[in-house]
Amino acid sequence: MLPHLHQILVVDDHPIVRQGVIRLISEEARFHVCGEAANWGEALDQVSTGTPAAVVLDISLGKRMGLDLIREMTAIVPSLRILILSMHDEMVYAERSLRAGAHGYIMKSDAAQKIVEALDRILSGGIYVSQRLTGLVIERPTPPAGNRPRPGVQSLTNRELEVLFLIGTGLSSEAIAGQLFLSLKTVEAHRGNIRNKLGLETGERLLEVAIRYTRELP
Numbered sequence: 206m207l208p209h210l211h212q213i214l215v216v217d218d219h220p221i222v223r224q225g226v227i228r229l230i231s232e233e234a235r236f237h238v239c240g241e242a243a244n245w246g247e248a249l250d251q252v253s254t255g256t257p258a259a260v261v262l263d264i265s266l267g268k269r270m271g272l273d274l275i276r277e278m279t280a281i282v283p284s285l286r287i288l289i290l291s292m293h294d295e296m297v298y299a300e301r302s303l304r305a306g307a308h309g310y311i312m313k314s315d316a317a318q319k320i321v322e323a324l325d326r327i328l329s330g331g332i333y334v335s336q337r338l339t340g341l342v343i344e345r346p347t348p349p350a351g352n353r354p355r356p357g358v359q360s361l362t363n364r365e366l367e368v369l370f371l372i373g374t375g376l377s378s379e380a381i382a383g384q385l386f387l388s389l390k391t392v393e394a395h396r397g398n399i400r401n402k403l404g405l406e407t408g409e410r411l412l413e414v415a416i417r418y419t420r421e422l423p
Contacts, residue, residue: 211328212239214257216248217290218266222313226261226290229320236324245274252278252285259286259328261320264293264302269384270367275305286327290316297358297366299334305363309333358418360402368395372412373419 213236217223223241230236240255242248244266251257260278264271271289279285288309289302299310308327311319315335326333361369364385371381382392396411405411 210237211235211259211324212237212255212257213324214238214240214242214248214251214255214260216242216251216260216266217263218243219263222263226316226320229317230261230324233321236321245269248274249277249281252281257282257285259288259324261288261290261324262307264289264291264298265370270363270370272301272305272363272367275302275307279306288320288323288327288333290320294358295335295338299338301363301366303332303334310338311335358403361399365395365399365402368392369399369415370419372396373415373417 213230215223215226215230215238217226220243223243227238227241230238239257240251242251248260248262248266252260262271262274266274275287275289278287286309287307288311289298289307290311290313291298292313295310295312302310309323309332311323311333312335319335323333358366358369367385368381371384376384378389378392378396381387382389385392396408399405400408400411403411403414405414
């Protein structure tokens with residue numbers, strides 16, 4: 206292995222997707238996949254004990270969202286470059302990921318065409334998002350009050366998005382509280398905030414929307 210190769214860690218909980226990404230990256234002589242991980246614990250271990258220059262990270266690992274994982278990894282290695290590769294709507298998650306510390310965001314449907322370009326960009330110190338998001342994410346203007354979009358998923362906080370995602374996977378409020386290390390009262394408050402922001406009158410409608418959001422991703 207030549208010392209100038211960029212060391213890349215691949216983190217995704219789906220083995221087939223993970224192997225596909227590894228194959229795409231390994232076709233480029235300047236990259237070397239130094240490790241792979243399927244969950245939070247493995248990812249943090251690899252970052253702590255390995256020498257990755259960049260991580261290709263799926264933002265959802267099992268029943269957890271990865272915004273906090275971005276922060277944890279960059280706290281361990283501040284110079285680490287992170288490329289999010291996700292099925293989640295870039296209009297909702299790209300800016301949030303960059304604010305959490307990631308350096309790029311691409312949809313899984315674009316991986317075959319864009320992942321090498323994205324890695325080159327972030328490893329050279331740049332930021333990578335799709336063309337349609339460049340202006341929105343990097344230089345988002347504040348629209349006049351009368352032209353602002355109606356509240357929707359974009360209006361949810363990161364924690365509310367995480368709770369919505371977990372509701373959609375079938376977890377109860379008690380299970381969500383345990384997984385996120387929150388009190389049941391706090392989870393119920395998040396559920397109420399989500400219903401208010403999305404204009405949902407009942408818990409049944411919240412569950413319906415959460416399932417659709419979680420399982421029918423683009």
